[in-house]
Amino acid sequence: MARVKMYSTDNCPFCVKAKRLLSRLNIAYEEVRVDRDPDALKEFARATRGARTVPQIIIDGQCIGGFVELTELHMDGKLDMLVEG
Numbered sequence: 001m002a003r004v005k006m007y008s009t010d011n012c013p014f015c016v017k018a019k020r021l022l023s024r025l026n027i028a029y030e031e032v033r034v035d036r037d038p039d040a041l042k043e044f045a046r047a048t049r050g051a052r053t054v055p056q057i058i059i060d061g062q063c064i065g066g067f068v069e070l071t072e073l074h075m076d077g078k079l080d081m082l083v084e085g
Contacts, residue, residue, distance in 0.1 A: 002083045004029040005058040007044045010036075014067040015055040021070060027083055029057075059083065 004022065006029050008015035022029050034041045034054065048056045048063050055066050059082045064073060073079040 002060045003058075004083065005032060005047075006030070007032050007034050007040075007048065007056045007058075008054050009034060012054050018055045018057065018067040018070055021067075021074065025074065025079070027079075 004027055006015070006018060006022070008019070008031055010033065019029075019031070032040050032044065034044045044051070044056065047058055051063070053066060057064050057066065057070055062082075064070065064082070070079070073082065
């Protein structure tokens with residue numbers, strides 16, 4: 001199974017939605033809170049190539065984007081392939 005990492009903050013409604021979708025689909029993920037840890041913020045900048053919004057979701061080292069992109073992948077049937085691949 002793919003490693004899924006999500007960079008998030010405490011007060012982000014899209015982060016909550018992304019976590020709910022991943023949980024509903026039984027996709028395990030690691031949450032990295034960039035609002036609590038300066039080192040996590042640096043990691044976030046490197047992993048996402050300078051993204052400025054959360055959530056940002058990484059699957060096997062590939063940044064797929066945020067909640068909208070996650071939902072689109074799911075609706076297109078491509079999320080399962082990424083996670084299983």
